[in-house]
Amino acid sequence: MTGRRFIVEADGGSRGNPGPAGYGAVVRDGDTGQIIAEAAEYIGHATNNVAEYKGLIAGLRAAAELDPDARVDVRMDSKLVVEQMSGRWKIKHPDMRPLAAEAATVLPRAQVDYSWIPRERNKDADRLANEAMDAGKAGRQWEPKARPSATAPVTGPTVPADEPLPAPAAPRAGWAAPADLGTPTTFVLLRHGETPLTPEKRFSGSGGSDPALSEKGRWQAERAAEALAARGTVQAVVSSPMLRTRQTAETVAARLGMDVRIEDGLRELDFGAWEGLTFAEAQEQYPDDLTAWLGSAKAKPTGSTESFTTLTHRVGTARDKILARYSGKTVLVVSHVSPIKTLVRLALGAPPDALYRMELSAASLCAVQYYADGNASLRLLNDTSHLR
Structure with missing residues (x-):
């Protein structure tokens, strides 16, 4: 403490x-x-x-x-x-x-x-x-009149005053909700395509080499772009700042004729000294730290500044910023395993260890809908049908 x-x-x-x-x-x-x-x-x-x-x-x-x-x-x-x-x-x-x-x-x-x-x-x-x-x-979101402290930034789901929120608009089709539930905001969650580290199941977070998509990863991004274009529901694209997510998001956005908005809170967890290692290698080199990490959301990978608790804070803040900006829209959110699983877990109200009970393949799709009454609904999980 x-x-x-x-x-x-x-x-x-x-x-x-x-x-x-x-x-x-x-x-x-x-x-x-x-x-x-x-x-x-x-x-x-x-x-x-x-x-x-x-x-x-x-x-x-x-x-x-x-x-x-x-x-x-x-x-x-x-x-x-x-x-x-x-x-x-x-x-x-x-x-x-x-x-x-x-x-x-x-x-x-x-x-x-x-x-x-x-x-x-x-x-x-x-x-x-x-x-x-x-x-x-008045048809707008709240914005702070002034920061309450010169050293502490105002927090909350706001956006800069020079970037007005778009007017709410209902999704056209696809992941639409029944009319009696109102118009939800839909996150279509796309995990990035494969990198050279993905098939070997190596830790690849925000503190490592920031690898690019492999040839297969680029192919997966193209297939995702085709599938999303065919659905015709996506109205905005938001991405983690990591290279592999930006490349995936840019592939889809180019197909849809859209720009990519970067949200830093969507980046992957920093895995510290485990970056680039397989699970077995991390277990051999850092057995106590790995055991602690698997047993507590507050534990951090060796040499990392982030735990799953910390990640949950920043992913939740990123979620609220996106919800505020794109109310009533369908947003493609391109991110990584840990942030996407966290968004799914929070939508379900599941405990932190639920992260270890989900499978999330490269270039897979999930979908979560958020309603004005505070409820959320998981509509899709780990869909890879576009890759077959």
């Missing part, structure tokens, strides 16, 4: 319950009480409880980005959220379970305490939630 302590105040609201909804959250320095981070978002049509949980998740993520090892005191005026997250009340409503599960993955339970406060002591988070709802009513 670092000894740092943060206070997270979070709130959410819905004008109609359900109705137009938004959340707000602030992170305060535990010693001074100064606000050091803010987050807010308009989330569309949702209930108060969904908005409150969304605010909690955003506040925890903001705290985790500042220091993933800090102690966090969560203070909310929602008795329901506080009691459920404290484990004293059962979570009976099916809409709340995946949100509570997601909140529980942001930071280890031992680092977080929950307490109820009256509404008048939660004015800053309430203010941000109302700002977010006002922004949504």
Whole structure:
């Protein structure tokens, strides 16, 4: 533990319950009480409880980005959220379970305490939630008026002011949802094609040699491009900054007549000293570290600065940025094994060890849909039919 302590105040609201909804959250320095981070978002049509949980998740993520090892005191005026997250009340409503599960993955339970406060002591988070709802009513997303600290960046699912959000538009076909569920945002998740390291199952993360696609990998990217062009549903392409993902994304985007937007949060885990090794080689050279890594989401590969917990924080932030920018659209997200599995795991509300129970082939496709009420639905997993 670092000894740092943060206070997270979070709130959410819905004008109609359900109705137009938004959340707000602030992170305060535990010693001074100064606000050091803010987050807010308009989330569309949702209930108060969904908005409150969304605010909690955003506040925890903001705290985790500042220091993933800090102690966090969560203070909310929602008795329901506080009691459920404290484990004293059962979570009976099916809409709340995946949100509570997601909140529980942001930071280890031992680092977080929950307490109820009256509404008048939660004015800053309430203010941000109302700002977010006002922004949504005006047809835009919330943007920070100013950074709360000169040294701590404002966090939250926002985009720079000079890059306006596109207007929401329904997917045309393919992975579309039933009309009574509303218009979801769909992530079509494409793992990059093979590199020379892929067939040998060598660790290949963001801290290694950054290999290019092999000849087979380029062929796989072409087949994926053909399949996605035939479906005709993709409206934007977002990629990890790694060479193999950019090459895959550019192949598809060229076929679709689109540009590629780079999102750094989609990069692969840094595998440290294991980069380029097979699993057997890593086990032989670093047996204790590998065992610890397989047993805990907080453990890091030898020499790496990242754990699966850290990766979950940045992938979740990247997801929220994409959702904010492309609301109601179908987005091709080109990434790697760990980020894609993490997005699937979070959509299902599954525990961290679920990452070890999924197969994800090179150039395979998955699809996840996100709804305005906070729910997510896994529509496709490890589809390789376009490669046959």
